Amino acid sequence: MARKTKAPAVPTARVTSEIRDVMAEIAATVISDYFFDPEREEDYRATLAHAKAAGKAPFQLDIDPDSADIDAGACYLTLLGLKDLGSFRLCILGPDFEIASDGVWSFDTGEFSPAKVAIAEGTARALLSGLDQLADTLLMAESLDELAALKDMFEEEGDDDLLPQSQGAPAEQAVLARIAKRIAATRDPMLTLEERELLDASPHLLPVTLETFIEEAAKPGMSSDAPLLIAWACIFFAQLELLRFRLEGGYHWAGKLLREAQERILTAAEQAEVPAESWMLLIKSLTDARVPISASMQERLAEAGGMLNGDTLSSEDLLGSVREMLDTLASMSESPFDIVDSVQGNSAITPPNVRCFVATELMGSENAMLADAVPLLLFDLDASVRRHVALTLDQATKARALSATSLRRLIGLRNWLPPRERAAIDSTIRTARIGGMEPDAWPRTPDKVEVLASLVDGAAGQSVILIDRSERKMTIAGVLIRHGVGVVDAWIQPGLSRRESSELLEVVRQDIGAKRVGTSFGDRIVQHALAVGLRDEMVPPASLLRVAEAFGISTWQDRHIDLAAEVETEFGQLPPKDRTTAGLAALHARALQAMDRIAIFASWFEAGTDIEKRYAKMPAKQAVTELLKRELQEKRRDWAERFLFTALRCKASQDPLECDVAAPLFAVARALTGDEPLSGIPAMQRIAKATVEALPHGKLPY
Template sequence: MPATANAPRARILQLAKLVAADLRRGQMTVGLETVGLALSHNPDAMIVVLDLLIKEVGKKRPNDALCEALLFMMGQALDETRMAVEGGSEPAKNLVEEVRQKLVTAAESGLLPPEVMMVIGQQFTAAKLDLGDELRALILALSEQAASHGPSLSPDDITSHYAAMAEAFVHDPFLIHGQLSEQLAAFPADQRLVIVGSFVASEVESMREAALGWLLDSSPSVVQQVAQNLVVAAQHGGLSAASAERLVMMRPWLTEAVQAPLDSAVRACRQRGLQPAARPSAQISTVIASGCDGAGAQSVFVILKRGRKLALASLLVKQGFGVRDAWVREDLSRREADQFLAEVGDQLDTFDASPEIAQSLIAHHLATNIARQEPPPFGLVQFLEAVSSGQVRPERMGTELLIEQLLDGVPPERQSPKAIAAALADSKLWPREYAFLQSWFEPSEATSATVGKAGTKKQREDAVLRVLISPQRGRWAELLGWTAKAAADEVEGEERIDFALVARELLGDRAVAEIPLAVWIAKNTVAASAN
């Protein structure tokens, strides 16, 4: 996230007005989709957006459309900034801290209304960024203050409220959970327990189904109590067949202490005669997978045919972080699906793939989620219901085994020294062919120190290759190996073989200076540092 010149307020205000116009028309234009990326490239820009928001909401007659646009821009920029934070960018970490402090100061000074603060808090959660103790406590206090000024609710009022909420989200448990989990993220675990417990006990079935999502809460105490609540609900006939099947699917992702009550809940459902829920018939028409970008992110998109309508299933994983996002969008027309695929093709290098690549990625990255004690998103259940035929268990695949499987069955002559030499030579040209390689560089803070010690550009590149790239060659081999996996089903071309051969050389003993792709990563690192 390179620092550039200060962001002109007038230009960002003009951008906000364009975003407001797009939002008013309900059109997801390219500009609207990339506004977060543009803002994240300039740390000053997000601060200017926040300043403009504070100024606008403080007016006697604020422009609601402009406020909505500025909030949208904040959310998009936070999402992009989180990727930089995960990549180890120190400027990105500093930016998040600056935004936190500015929000605290503004709220304590009465410059930001509670409802705006709570929206921004939800945006932090959606972007998977930590609110920090001070900002979390402030948002919680504002939420409790708002609740204390509202009317007290009777049990009938609460039932009606849940029914109205479920109706607003078309009784989709994944949509309900997505909305509520962001709102509840600022609450301490003990308060989340009480609220989620009311979802489990709700008379509205879709609210009870949404409660399953808190089995993937970040707090072990919340997860354990939700599991116990689900046992009680199952014993009293409160769980549907679909919920029982989802418990079975999620079971391998949870600790043994949580698996035991889930087994009891499923048994109670089976004893009531509930059979596995029939899934709506769907035909998979298109599967595409992207290569890994420099931060390790990789996507899979699946188009499914459901009767006359189409559905789009999306999966995002990230090396070292696990399954990051998954969702399904229903009721798309063929035109909407084709437009989406075209936009993805413009933004990402994609390969024709199969559902098996998604299952392999999920199994591998779930193991990372468990190792980091960071549960996958509830949307993964929805994705698997749409795309997969059953349960996917966490199982990390080592890079060496991955490459071995990719090259299994490849003729010996295609793996000969001559073929390896040709693949290595071709790797010098890959950055011109594949856009994802433009993001392959070391973002480490050690880059500046390493680059600064060398003299000429060539000396800086050699230093980066020796000091930074060589110790990380296993990581780059892993990214290239999973890119090869994404390309494994390509009908034309043999990219996956060449990718796998070069990945094997990165993983082996060959001098890193003899691997053109590694040399290019060093050059790209120096160029990124200069920018």
């Protein structure tokens, strides 16, 4: 291969300390990974002895990976063994730089001591930028492999007493630091798929992140809006959310980690370890991640937060501080949604009675924006708060204090509330209409709207992405649903430049596999999710209304999709030949092929503490048989729904390859809505095997 023309050489004596440090970090990563297998040390010693005897030192070691991609192109790595035991030279040939560094590896301590930079060619900027990216790539890849193994160990039994006591190995802590550094530098809080996988595989690192945040926040001059502190808060939020998913999936130890994190946050306030503004970032993370918080813990956190602010927390002082907070919010917010985000962002330390008082104060405010925030408080997760808000709105309507915008929002969100709470809203709307009030017009639908949707993942999650291309600055929004649960999140990013929108859409397409679909599909699954959530009286987040207004969607209601009827309708539309016995067998075979080919299906399996306890030590074939008879049979309807909505998404896709998968998945969904034994459905056999594969020591012999 012809080598590129080299940039001017950088004198090695003038290589910056940053370049030396990053190069040493890369060398340590490469060498520690190479000697991870103990047998390699014996091979190395034997090769060194032979090379010295033959006078052939230095000699090359076979490392993997020996190349990695950075933004400018490929980097090629070579590790050379020098003549002295433990002495190595790492050579890196990049697209616009070349560097080689010597150092000594200690087999006793597992540490690398850099000695000198032997070669450095290229500009200092190219060297530092290239090495920094390379370090991120190598360290992340190494940690994902290690943490995948750690995950199996961590979940071996799933009991609380098996929680690791370690606070994280140095390599793991370094990975967290690099994620934080990346977020702080780019101001992009969205984690990459690799970063999320890493955090998901290492739940024991939650206290590491929390302690690091507290240490950073306590540093002199560290403000609550410092990029690095915000970055650690983003990581903490992601870990909390992932642990909440584990808890909902049946992993009881996740609850213990979450409770311990809350106790540590409480202690940080009681002992005044961090400034109040920084502590509130932790509280916002707890709230945004929807972590379960007991009433007693909520009261303790509220009291500790008051102490941290120097409040006595008498009723009069507390209410006075709320009024002061609302005045501040009014001056800082651009819309009622911003007001509600701030109020609900602190709900982890705001008891329901205080949130009721906030609603009353907002409605009585002379500031129109504050008053218009009140209807949005109907999305509070506490039913008692929602009832108080409804009463407050009714009283305001009788006093003719309700705005046309608030009336329009009440009409729009009425069907997003539990059925037994709608009568109060209907009464308010009726009173307003009798009094001659008219709602303002619903925002118009943008001219150029695209809708993307993901397949259903292993946690029954599915995303709908909306894109407004009508203006030069784009708006992108997302709705996250969980089948069987409801609408769990909604977000919107308006005013994106071409570059910002391209970067965000690349993440959406690559990380969650979203593909373009018709508008009707997105509408249907959002409305179905609304109905599913309201079945358990779970209201959607207020941000869903913000998304609906931005895209002029006034038609989202609670419209449940009947599983059996939908399956029969779709099955009836298949060609007659596919509905024969032979045709169905062919469809089931194609479904199995699709599940082997499409990556998302690798996440389709059962998990949880009970599954692990029952099956981890059972022979694999027996475990598969029992799963088909017990857990999978009990969740037969859930799996039928998952296959149905994945099939509907494939049918709606504009990708011909995905459209071709719809019919086979409809066939599986129909079999699941019937009474056919699961052992006779190939797709369910695959899921049972995948469940066993995911268990500790659960590798199948076939």
